[in-house]
Amino acid sequence: MTIAKPEVCLPALRVLLHGWAEGASAYTRLYLSDPTNTVGVRSVALTSYPAGGAKRVLAAVEKSLQDCPSVVYKTVLGNSLHAKLSLGEPLEPGDESLRVNMGFSSKGIDNHTAYGLVRIGDVLAVFKFNETFGSTLPKQKKAALMPVLPEYLVARQVKKVEAALQAASTS
Numbered sequence: 001m002t003i004a005k006p007e008v009c010l011p012a013l014r015v016l017l018h019g020w021a022e023g024a025s026a027y028t029r030l031y032l033s034d035p036t037n038t039v040g041v042r043s044v045a046l047t048s049y050p051a052g053g054a055k056r057v058l059a060a061v062e063k064s065l066q067d068c069p070s071v072v073y074k075t076v077l078g079n080s081l082h083a084k085l086s087l088g089e090p091l092e093p094g095d096e097s098l099r100v101n102m103g104f105s106s107k108g109i110d111n112h113t114a115y116g117l118v119r120i121g122d123v124l125a126v127f128k129f130n131e132t133f134g135s136t137l138p139k140q141k142k143a144a145l146m147p148v149l150p151e152y153l154v155a156r157q158v159k160k161v162e163a164a165l166q167a168a169s170t171s
Contacts, residue, residue, distance in 0.1 A: 004073035011057075012064035012085065013073055016100060016115050019045025019126045021057040032153065044157055045126040054124045055096075058117060062087070062098055081106060092151060093158040094118035094125070099149065110135045114147040116154055120161045127154055 004013050011021070020027050024047045032042040049057065070084045081104050088099035100115040113130035129147040137145075 004071050006068065006071070009064060009068035009071040009073075009085070011060040012068060012100070013071060015057065015061050015117065015124075015126060016102065016113075016128075017073075019043075019128075020047040020124075021060070023049055023053050023057070025050060025053075043128050045128075046161065047124045047126070049122050049124065051122060054119045054122045057124055058096060058098065058119045061117060065098070065100060079106075091116050091118055091149065091154055093155045094120045105135055108135050109133070110137075110142070112146055114149050116149045118154060118158055120158055121165055123161050123165065125154075125157060125161060127157075 004010050015021050019029060026048040027045065028047075029043055029045045032044060048054070065085055065087050068085055070082065072080055072082045074080055083102050083104040086101045088101060091097040091099055097116065097118040100117070102113045102115065104111055109132055111130060111132045113128060116125075116127035118125045118127070127149055129149055131145050131147045133142065133145050
C-alpha cells in the first residue's frame, strides 16, 4: 500500500513505484541490461488490463501528475521522501504515452528517475531508468548524469508487445 500526500498524487505514484494499477489482470517485470552503462536501474513492467482499462489507467496517471508537482510518500523502508514530479514530452511509439521525471535528495544523495509509460492496446508498459549521485557535484556534471529513456529501446519493446498481441489475436 502506498501512502502519499497530497492524495491527488496516488494514481501516478502507485503506477510509477509499482508498475501496475488496480484492475490489472497480468503483470511481469523485465530487467534490461546495457553493457555500455552499468549505472542505474533499467526495467520495464508489462501489465495487461481488461478492455479499456489501460487507457483509463494512463489517463488517471496523467491527470494525477498534472495536479501533483511534488509529493511526500513513505518508502518500502518506512522513511518519508519528498519528491518532485514533472511531465516531459510524450514518447513516440505505442497508442499513447507519457514521460515522467521524479527527483529527490536524501542524506546528500540525489536520485533522479526517468519513467516512460506506453499504452499498446490494453497493455501498459512502464519503463524506469534511474541514476544516483552525490549532491555536491557541479550542475553541469549533474546534467550529464541525468537518466534518459532510450527511444530505440522503448520502440523495440513496444514492437515485441505489438507482435505478441497480434499473435494472440490470430490464434
